[in-house]
Amino acid sequence: MLSRPEILIVGGGVAGLSLATRLGKSMGKPGKARITLIDKSFSHVWKPMLHCFASGTLSNENDKVNFISQASGHHFEFWPGEVASIDRENREVILSPLLEADGSVILESRRMKYDTIVIAIGSCANDFGTPGVKDHCMSIDNLVEANAFNEKFRMELLRAFANTSELDIAIVGGGATGVQLAAELHKALEIVGPYNLHAFGKAPPKLHVTLLQSGARILPAFPESVSAAAQKELEHIGVTVQTNARVAGADAHGFILKDGSYVPAKLRVWAAGVKAPEVTTAYGGLTINRTGQILVNPNLSSIDDERIFALGDCSFIQDDPLPATAQVAGQQAKHLARYLPAWIEHGRKVPGCVFHNKGAIVALGKYNGWAALPGGTVWGGGISHGFSARMAHLMLYRQHQMELFGYYRGLMSCYSDWVETFVRPSVRLD
Ligand SMILES: Cc1cc2nc3c(=O)[nH]c(=O)nc-3n(C[C@H](O)[C@H](O)[C@H](O)COP(=O)(O)OP(=O)(O)OC[C@H]3O[C@@H](n4cnc5c(N)ncnc54)[C@H](O)[C@@H]3O)c2cc1C
Incomplete structure (x- = not known):
């Protein structure tokens, strides 16, 4: 090991930022290790609230945590950049160049040494290769995407105001993301209603949200009674819920379903299924599953390399797979924060992480x-x-x-x- 062990945490999401903050206190502050957080963005948001940013019912300025500021107050360092690959032989990570919006280079590609890496790069929407989705649908998997959706949503609402028409939005995926987004969009419109928008049109626009779920019920991770009650509530506020609706493709005007029917929509959101970011394929040949998640042992170390840990949405425990939720990511971060110091300082093996389902x-x-x-x-x-x-x-x-x-x-x-x-x-x- 290096004189002062280098711990790199890749990804400052629910798991990574919590871990960096805790390790900063236990190991960074007393100088037992150098903790560095690397993230491709400059700030953290609580991802389960992204649908609120997408609909505009929450201001993300208040709810962002800036990595530079969090690092300086909690005894860890922050390096901006995307970890593009891992060189396991030389124990280095390779960061892509950091670019400005116009493509000019702020920081060249860099290499960083490590003793231990924790990979916590989360997940993104999985379109399962459905034709047209990449080109014609939006997702809300990070703040940039949620803001981009919100921009479109506001502009299309104004257009609908001007034309006294209806704004059609179709969301694919009846899990928590899709269901919560459908409701939050209606809430946004209700708030906008009383504002004086006569410059745009005479009557407020109507919003028509269609939720398309391939399975027999929405919220499949919940008991059936919750699925039924949530569907009833959504229908009550005006959302059309279509279950057993398998999407065969998307185009610029809507979704084509497997049964041949067509769901027209001005805005199309894909919120069905998750996969790890594609970059995991370049992480030093670590074994990954079909959705790109890194295969880990119960103690969250990679099955190929005991110096590499992975947690949260981008990891997959071989014999005990867990859902991609904030609850799992948070518990795993706490587990590593508790046991990594003893492993780094004394080589004491990290024990298996037991998930306690809190509902x-x-x-x-x-x-x-x-x-x-x-x-x-x-x-x-x-x-x-x-x-x-x-x-x-x-x-x-x-x-x-x-x-x-x-x-x-x-x-x-x-x-x-x-x-x-x-x-x-x-x-x-x-
Ligand atoms: C709209 C929405 C609603 C949700 N609602 C709920 C809910 O109600 N309850 C629940 O339990 N879960 C919910 N989830 C799921 C939950 O948010 C995730 O399970 C959780 O955020 C996973 O945490 P994580 O730390 O693994 O990844 P994330 O929180 O996604 O963080 C990943 C971080 O890695 C960074 N990153 C990615 N790639 C790289 C790279 N190559 N190099 C450097 N940095 C990188 C990203 O910028 C990000 O900061 C929801 C998700 C969404 C999208």
Whole structure:
């Protein structure tokens, strides 16, 4: 090992940023190791809220965590850039050049030495090679995509205002992302309704969202009663839910279904299925599965290399696969934060990570929400819905903030968000 061990964390998402912050405290601060976080963007957002940024019901300026600032206050370093490949023989990662929007180079391609790497690069939408999806659909897998969708959504809404017409949006995927986005878009339109937009048109536009789900029910990860209740709620607010709707292709005007029918849509969103970013194929020949996830042992080390760990959406535990959720990513980050120091300092093997299922929560904007909790939790288990479930969904984010900022700053951030609701519009208007 190098004189001061170099720990590289690739990806500052739910798992990576939490891990960097914790290791910064336990190993960076006392000088036991140099912790470096590498991310291709400059800030972190709580990904389960991306549908709110996409619809404009949350301002991402308030809810972004800047990596430079987080690193300087928590005893780790931040390097901007995309890890394009890993040279396992020389124990180096290779970063792509960092480019400005016009293509000019800010930083040339770089190599960084490591003793231990933790890969936490998350996931992206999986279109399963469906024809036309790449060219004609949008996704909301990161802040750039969510903002791009929001820009389109606002412009198309104004166009619909001007023409007194209906805006058709079709979303493929009846999991949490698609379901929550459908509800949040309706919420955005409800907020816009009372604004004085006479310059654009006489009557507010109508929004028609169609949710296409290939399986027999939406929210398949939840109990059947939650799927049925969520579908009823969506239909109540005006969303058309089509189950058993297999998409065969997309074009510039809508989706073609396997049964030959056509769903017209001005905006088309693909939110069905996830896969690891394609770059994992260039990570030093590490074994990956069909969706590009890195195969790991129960203790999250790669099955090929004990110096490389992978966690969160980009990893796959061989004998005990887990869903791609923030809950899994967060628990795995805590596990590595607890056991990596002993491995790095004393070579003590990291034990297997045991996942404790704390249930699943889905929130349909301001309309409704469901929490399916397993038995044996402090809440006793079962299904709750309504305000308490919506609050529980929000609390997950607040808890994440507290973990990153500490209790007092987390509380202040909560308070400042609340104050903002009185001084800013509650939907993004520009
Ligand atoms: C709209 C939406 C709603 C969701 N709702 C829920 C929910 O309600 N509950 C739930 O549990 N889960 C939800 N999820 C899933 C959850 O967000 C993910 O499971 C979780 O974020 C995974 O965490 P992660 O740390 O593995 O990856 P991420 O949080 O995705 O972070 C990955 C990071 O890696 C960086 N990165 C990627 N490639 C590279 C590279 N080559 N080099 C350097 N950096 C790189 C990215 O910039 C990013 O910062 C939702 C997801 C979406 C998109």
